[in-house]
Structure formats: structure tokens, C-alpha cells
Amino acid sequence: MKHNIVTGTAITVFALSGIIFWETGFVWLVFIAIALAYLAVTAYGSFKIQANYFLKSINTGKRKSIALTFDDGPDPETTPKILDILREKGVKATFFVIGKKAEKYPELLRRIDEEGHIVANHSYSHHTMIAFFSQENLARDLEHCTNVITEILGKTPKFYRPPFGVTNPRYARVLRELKLNSIGWSVRSLDTKAQNKYEIINRVMSKLKARDIVLLHDNRKVTADSMEDLIEHCLQKGLKIEPLSKMIQKEPYE
Numbered sequence: 001m002k003h004n005i006v007t008g009t010a011i012t013v014f015a016l017s018g019i020i021f022w023e024t025g026f027v028w029l030v031f032i033a034i035a036l037a038y039l040a041v042t043a044y045g046s047f048k049i050q051a052n053y054f055l056k057s058i059n060t061g062k063r064k065s066i067a068l069t070f071d072d073g074p075d076p077e078t079t080p081k082i083l084d085i086l087r088e089k090g091v092k093a094t095f096f097v098i099g100k101k102a103e104k105y106p107e108l109l110r111r112i113d114e115e116g117h118i119v120a121n122h123s124y125s126h127h128t129m130i131a132f133f134s135q136e137n138l139a140r141d142l143e144h145c146t147n148v149i150t151e152i153l154g155k156t157p158k159f160y161r162p163p164f165g166v167t168n169p170r171y172a173r174v175l176r177e178l179k180l181n182s183i184g185w186s187v188r189s190l191d192t193k194a195q196n197k198y199e200i201i202n203r204v205m206s207k208l209k210a211r212d213i214v215l216l217h218d219n220r221k222v223t224a225d226s227m228e229d230l231i232e233h234c235l236q237k238g239l240k241i242e243p244l245s246k247m248i249q250k251e252p253y254e
């Protein structure tokens with residue numbers, strides 16, 4: 001992974017700089033500059049899932065269509081509204097669900113599945129500090145979500161999206177161990193910050209092109225409000241909306 005290459009390079013540059021600049025008065029400044037650059041690159045790699053810095057995520061599709069993905073549900077208020085529109089429009093999407101919510105609303109999870117959408121793992125806790133979990137706790141959290149989904153639907157998800165899109169070296173090991181594919185996105189709708197549906201529609205439509213994976217949130221009322229227009233705009237632009245599994249040519253369940 002890129003992280004190992006960057007770390008190896010940083011150590012080498014550090015050692016060489018030590019040799020070259022040791023006799024000068026500014027050797028510590030050189031060391032601090034290298035350390036800061038290393039930290040900046042690592043932070044960028046953690047927050048930018050598309051950088052594939054710690055692990056390889058799937059951020060775009062292989063077909064000339066687009067896929068809609070929803071995180072942070074299921075939500076008893078807004079998820080049904082979104083499902084109604086998707087059904088009406090004949091569109092299949094992917095729902096990256098939070099395990100503890102799926103456990104609370106099993107009927108809703110079943111409805112998502114029965115209506116032909118993909119159910120995927122978005123961790124059990126969606127804890128704000130999940131990126132700082134030990135490898136053991138991270139594995140336990142992700143496996144817990146998988147188990148909740150398997151118990152309700154009788155099938156085991158293989159797609160996973162890290163909460164907040166933050167990754168680290170522990171994720172790389174845990175996802176390999178649990179045989180989960182890391183799924184990112186190529187277009188952020190910024191629906192968690194949008195004040196009205198037009199902000200979502202404008203943002204998505206200004207960026208959208210073939211092969212894009214769009215990130216939305218099904219626990220947001222404004223997202224539900226935007227769905228009908230958003231789908232219409234995609235179709236007007238000649239972009240077909242396909243299930244994520246078809247777009248990335250991978251099976252969504254074990």
C-alpha cells in the first residue's frame with residue numbers, strides 16, 4: 001500500500017538528511033519539516049478514501065452508468081419515503097446501514113432487501129472515534145453489523161463503507177480478515193449540510209458523469225425531498241442508474 005511506501009521513503013529521507021545536515025545548525029529544522037510533511041500526507045490519506053492510501057477502495061464503477069448509495073439508515077421517517085420513490089422510478093440503490101439501527105428496525109431492513117436494493121455494512125456503532133478503535137474492537141464492531149444483517153436477511157453482506165470515509169492501517173487488516181470490500185464514492189452530495197433539495201441536486205448534477213458512485217444519506221429529510229428530481233435529472237442527462245454490484249461487477253453477498 002501507498003502508506004508503506006511513504007513511510008519507507010520518509011525514514012530514508014530522514015536518515016539521509018541526518019547524515020547530510022548533521023554538521024549544519026539547521027538539522028532539527030530539516031527533521032521537523034520531514035515529520036510535518038509525513039503527518040500531512042498520512043492525514044490526507046486517512047480522510048481521502050479515493051487516495052487508496054491505506055487500502056484499496058472501490059470508488060467508481062466499471063460501466064457507463066451511475067450508482068446511488070445511501071449511508072446511515074435505516075431511518076423510520078425518511079428511509080420509507082426514499083424507498084417509495086425508488087420503487088416508483090424503478091431504481092435500485094445500495095444502503096450502507098448502521099448495525100444498531102438495523103437491529104432496531106428489522107422490518108425496514110427487510111423491506112430494503114425485498115424491494116431489490118443491496119444492503120451493506122456501515123459498522124455497528126458508527127462511533128465518532130471509530131478510526132481510533134484498536135484492531136480488535138474495530139473487527140468486533142464490523143462483525144457485529146454483519147451478524148445483525150445476516151440474522152435479519154439470512155445473507156451476509158460483502159460491501160463495507162467506513163464511517164466518515166476515514167481509513168487507517170487497522171482497517172486494511174480487518175477488512176481482509178472479514179473478507180469485506182471497501183466501497184468509497186466519487187460524488188459527494190453534501191446532503192448532510194444541505195439546507196434544501198436544490199443544493200443537493202445542483203451539487204450532484206454539476207459533478208455527475210458515467211461510472212460515478214454517488215454518496216447520499218437516507219436519514220436526511222432533505223435527501224428524501226430531492227430524490228424524485230435527482231433521478232429525473234440523471235435520466236435527462238442520459239445516465240442510467242444501476243445497482244452497485246452491477247456497476248463494480250462484484251457480488252454483494254457471500
Ligand SMILES: [Zn+2]
Nearest residue numbers: 071072163164
Ligand atoms: Zn456514515
